[in-house]
Amino acid sequence: MHLTDLRHRLRELGAAPLHERRVLRNWAMGRPPSAGKRSIEDFFPQRLRDALPALETELAGLARLRSEHPGEDGTRLLLDLADGQMVEAVLLPRDGLCISSQVGCAVGCVFCMTGTGGLQRQLGSAELVAQVAAARTRRAVTKVVFMGMGEPAHNLEAVLEAVQALGTVGGIGHKNLVISTVGDERLFDALEALPAGAVKPALAVSLHSTDAATRERLLPKAPPISPQRLIERADAWARATGYPGLVQWTLIDGVNDGDDEVEALATLLAGRRLMLNLIPYNHVESLPWQRPDMERAAEMARRLHRRGVLTKLRRSAAQDVDGGCGQLRARVQRTQPVRWIGRQDGPSATTAAATEAPPPDPRGAAAADVAHVTTDAATHRAR
Numbered sequence: 001m002h003l004t005d006l007r008h009r010l011r012e013l014g015a016a017p018l019h020e021r022r023v024l025r026n027w028a029m030g031r032p033p034s035a036g037k038r039s040i041e042d043f044f045p046q047r048l049r050d051a052l053p054a055l056e057t058e059l060a061g062l063a064r065l066r067s068e069h070p071g072e073d074g075t076r077l078l079l080d081l082a083d084g085q086m087v088e089a090v091l092l093p094r095d096g097l098c099i100s101s102q103v104g105c106a107v108g109c110v111f112c113m114t115g116t117g118g119l120q121r122q123l124g125s126a127e128l129v130a131q132v133a134a135a136r137t138r139r140a141v142t143k144v145v146f147m148g149m150g151e152p153a154h155n156l157e158a159v160l161e162a163v164q165a166l167g168t169v170g171g172i173g174h175k176n177l178v179i180s181t182v183g184d185e186r187l188f189d190a191l192e193a194l195p196a197g198a199v200k201p202a203l204a205v206s207l208h209s210t211d212a213a214t215r216e217r218l219l220p221k222a223p224p225i226s227p228q229r230l231i232e233r234a235d236a237w238a239r240a241t242g243y244p245g246l247v248q249w250t251l252i253d254g255v256n257d258g259d260d261e262v263e264a265l266a267t268l269l270a271g272r273r274l275m276l277n278l279i280p281y282n283h284v285e286s287l288p289w290q291r292p293d294m295e296r297a298a299e300m301a302r303r304l305h306r307r308g309v310l311t312k313l314r315r316s317a318a319q320d321v322d323g324g325c326g327q328l329r330a331r332v333q334r335t336q337p338v339r340w341i342g343r344q345d346g347p348s349a350t351t352a353a354a355t356e357a358p359p360p361d362p363r364g365a366a367a368a369d370v371a372h373v374t375t376d377a378a379t380h381r382a383r
């Protein structure tokens with residue numbers, strides 16, 4: 001579902017702009033539709049009032065918490081979508097939330113679990129906001145990063161629509177909305193075309209190598225954009241908005257942790273309004289890439305600092321659960337088919353026989369799913 005469809009339906013039910021705002025705000029904030037100073041009897045037109053219970057159920061079903069998996073750096077949430085697909089979101093420290101922009105991903109980064117499965121489908125803008133609404137039933141969310149499964153630039157219209165909603169009725173500060181991208185000229189063009197007064201998000205770009213050929217090997221289906229051009233456009237957006245951009249670098253042993261990359265990075269990022277995040281790779285069982293030695297990673301960060309590049313060496317989020325991008329969803333899919341019939345009543349007889357069936361109440365699934373995830377090697381958040 002897209003937010004434009006939802007707004008259209010509300011108007012058909014007789015909602016004026018102030019009614020529409022209240023419905024959307026309460027939903028995006030994780031509150032019941034009745035929340036607010038004036039009672040719904042005094043406030044909403046009759047037709048809208050009558051439709052609210054069904055609408056509330058439908059919105060809650062857009063992204064329903066299936067299970068949660070606490071880790072040292074964040075709590076990974078597995079969310080059921082209305083059609084039986086699943087996405088991951090992560091509760092990050094300091095009230096942050098990482099959400100998914102697609103089911104699966106077409107970019108095919110060779111080190112990423114989500115990338116190995118390809119794109120399953122786009123998420124509607126309402127499903128993006130629904131991830132925030134679901135997380136807010138658990139705790140406060142004041143920052144949203146589009147850094148989960150999927151490439152936001154490949155679902156651009158929905159992502160920008162969700163950004164506008166989250167930065168207004170969703171109550172998130174504009175610089176606390178961060179779109180993470182492998183880089184796509186269309187995304188930069190769309191951001192630069194935003195009208196005055198629109199919500200302007202921050203950007204995080206996934207660089208991973210300064211060498212175009214290496215980067216192409218790592219991100220085989222990323223849109224064609226050179227490292228130099230990617231950094232220039234990210235820098236231009238950071239200057240236009242006034243808040244610094246992020247450059248994401250998944251650090252892989254023997255691939256992009258060499259002296260050549262340090263030198264090239266120092267040159268490429270000199271004078272830019274960009275901060276570098278070095279994210280040591282978390283090994284994925286089925287993939288050949290390895291995490292570099294942490295002392296070597298720390299030395300790389302120190303050298304870049306000395307060269308004037310603002311660098312942070314990060315511990316990968318949720319690395320101690322079955323944590324990287326798409327890994328948790330992949331694990332559940334291995335034990336349970338993604339789609340099953342009659343979900344509200346539990347799985348069909350066929351799927352139940354083949355799997356460890358989810359309980360009827362998705363919130364009740366947490367314990368069963370955690371049992372599947374605790375023994376695996378941690379993986380990495382790719383961007």
Ligand code: SF4
Pocket residue numbers: 104105106107108109112113114115116148149150151182325382383
């Ligand atoms: S790292 Fe991000 S862009 Fe790359 S395949 Fe995974 S989800 Fe897609």
